[in-house]
Amino acid sequence: MIAGRVLHRLAERDRAEVEAAARVAPVKAQVAGRAVLLIPHRGDAPDETGLPDDYRKILAIVRAADGPVQVRAVGEELGLEVGLRGKLEPLRAKMTKLADRGWLHKRLDGRFTARR
Secondary structure, three states: OHHHHHHHHHHHHHHHHHHHHHHHOOEEEEEOOEEEEEOOOOOOOOOHHHOOHHHHHHHHHHHHOOOOEOHHHHHHHHOOOOOOHHHHHHHHHHHHHHHHOOOEEEOOOOOEEEOO
């Protein structure tokens, strides 16, 4: 009886630790056998600490800009080879994902702004 209660408490503690870690660390999932990071919706995360580092850098660059920014400008700030279109496409996908999740706003002209 006592052993059962101890095991139950340990299981509750482990579950609480896992839930706390999930709130801080980006969630990983399997898609087509590959591990991918899930980007939380802005409303689900209290701040950007739940985002992976590269997404937080993108968000900081867009927030620091005076106005709407192009993907190329963010790529330059990150030190990417902006002369090659193929190098910017992964960045464009990340910025679009941030816009889809409510962290950024994608304008009709293709530029991005930070949501306040």
